[in-house]
Amino acid sequence: MKSLAIGLIGTGYMGKCHALAWNAVASVFGDVPRPRLAMLAEASQDLAERKARELGFERATGDWRKLVNDPEIDVVSITTPNAFHPEMAIAALEAGKHVWCEKPMATKLADAERMLAAAQASGKVAALGYNYIQNPAMRLIRRLLDKGQIGDVSHVRIEMDEDFMADPEELFYWKSEASSGHGALDDFGVHALSLTSVLFGDVSRVCCHMAKPYKDRPVKSGGRRPVETYDIASVLIELKNGASGLVALNRSAWGRKGRIFVQIFGSKGTIVFDQERMNEVQVYAADGARETQGFRTILIGPQHPPYDKFIPAPGHGLGFNDLKVIECRELMRRIAGEAAHLITFEDGIRIERIVDAMAKSAHEGRWMEM
Numbered sequence: 293m294k295s296l297a298i299g300l301i302g303t304g305y306m307g308k309c310h311a312l313a314w315n316a317v318a319s320v321f322g323d324v325p326r327p328r329l330a331m332l333a334e335a336s337q338d339l340a341e342r343k344a345r346e347l348g349f350e351r352a353t354g355d356w357r358k359l360v361n362d363p364e365i366d367v368v369s370i371t372t373p374n375a376f377h378p379e380m381a382i383a384a385l386e387a388g389k390h391v392w393c394e395k396p397m398a399t400k401l402a403d404a405e406r407m408l409a410a411a412q413a414s415g416k417v418a419a420l421g422y423n424y425i426q427n428p429a430m431r432l433i434r435r436l437l438d439k440g441q442i443g444d445v446s447h448v449r450i451e452m453d454e455d456f457m458a459d460p461e462e463l464f465y466w467k468s469e470a471s472s473g474h475g476a477l478d479d480f481g482v483h484a485l486s487l488t489s490v491l492f493g494d495v496s497r498v499c500c501h502m503a504k505p506y507k508d509r510p511v512k513s514g515g516r517r518p519v520e521t522y523d524i525a526s527v528l529i530e531l532k533n534g535a536s537g538l539v540a541l542n543r544s545a546w547g548r549k550g551r552i553f554v555q556i557f558g559s560k561g562t563i564v565f566d567q568e569r570m571n572e573v574q575v576y577a578a579d580g581a582r583e584t585q586g587f588r589t590i591l592i593g594p595q596h597p598p599y600d601k602f603i604p605a606p607g608h609g610l611g612f613n614d615l616k617v618i619e620c621r622e623l624m625r626r627i628a629g630e631a632a633h634l635i636t637f638e639d640g641i642r643i644e645r646i647v648d649a650m651a652k653s654a655h656e657g658r659w660m661e662m
């Protein structure tokens with residue numbers, strides 16, 4: 293595996309997360325060559341230079357096009373707001389780079405389809421930032437389901453709630469603009485669908501309702517601006533495997549900080565996971581004496597790979613940024629031509645098609661077949 297030269301576009305919340313992952317991946321796993329942090333692009337030259345110093349990148353530019361066209365760069369991490377993803381990803385793929393683009397792929401299905409076409413034409417690896425599927429806890433859940441631990445799954449419920457938009461006086465920013473997509477569906481719904489896709493496979497139909505808790509938000513320069521996106525979505529889903537499901541999303545949910553509450557109900561038991569307690573899986577087995585039945589909490593540790601690559605001791609816990617390190621290693625394996633647990637543009641387009649159907653369902657007030 294050759295050492296890869298990395299270009300990073302954007303250094304906000306996710307940009308830092310990608311930078312930490314590129315910095316850590318070789319040290320954590322020991323089986324991939326250390327990437328070279330070659331170049332970083334930000335919205336201005338000054339900001340790019342400051343962030344390059346902080347995050348350990350060799351060169352900085354205020355023009356992302358220079359980065360994607362730089363002959364030295366092998367992989368481009370795209371961590372800018374949603375509306376930039378298509379233009380940046382397509383330009384990077386056309387310049388012959390591998391791409392690691394944050395979710396959602398795009399804010400319009402037609403743009404996501406163009407991104408997929410560019411990836412297929414390039415022959416390069418194009419992956420999406422779906423870190424939650426990388427949690428060793430999720431991998432354990434998948435193994436438990438495969439082993440039939442809770443029997444036939446009849447119902448799946450996924451709730452994703454955060455409160456970063458709960459305050460009606462929070463300033464208007466890009467996530468309230470229609471150019472960022474539909475709202476909770478693109479922000480959170482795609483994550484929920486990344487989990488259903490790796491745990492259960494395809495969705496067959498959806499019925500969605502979307503809501504705006506606040507009609508406008510204050511603008512920094514004064515006055516208020518109408519909110520163009522829907523911070524709440526409630527979706528009935530049917531999976532191709534026959535199970536029914538409910539996906540409930542709210543980014544204005546006071547008190548919920550990073551909740552992804554997954555409940556999987558089967559004929560022999562139930563599995564529960566909550567991202568706010570991301571090192572635990574709860575399993576209820578409907579066997580043995582009824583009087584001693586109850587949920588059992590499994591604490592994720594070195595026996596749940598790749599936790600062991602981070603920490604040899606049990607009980608110490610992985611964190612959100614570690615999921616990105618795992619994703620980064622999977623991406624590097626895929627680039628090296630090895631099998632990898634990753635949501636590529638080919639897989640991600642199915643998520644985009646479902647989100648598009650959910651939004652249409654909400655606007656038209658009916659079920660949409662996939």
Ligand SMILES: NC(=O)c1ccc[n+]([C@@H]2O[C@H](COP(=O)([O-])OP(=O)(O)OC[C@H]3O[C@@H](n4cnc5c(N)ncnc54)[C@H](O)[C@@H]3O)[C@@H](O)[C@H]2O)c1
Nearest residue numbers: 302303304305306333334335371372373374394395396421
């Ligand atoms: N995978 C996850 O769990 C997860 C979590 C949060 C956000 N995201 C995704 O990451 C993306 C970014 O979200 P964020 O919360 O990091 O946003 P952010 O606002 O914190 O950061 C965006 C960055 O992009 C930079 N930027 C804007 N325009 C640019 C340009 N033309 N050239 C270069 N840089 C530019 C901004 O200056 C900023 O540093 C979004 O698509 C979001 O959906 C994913």
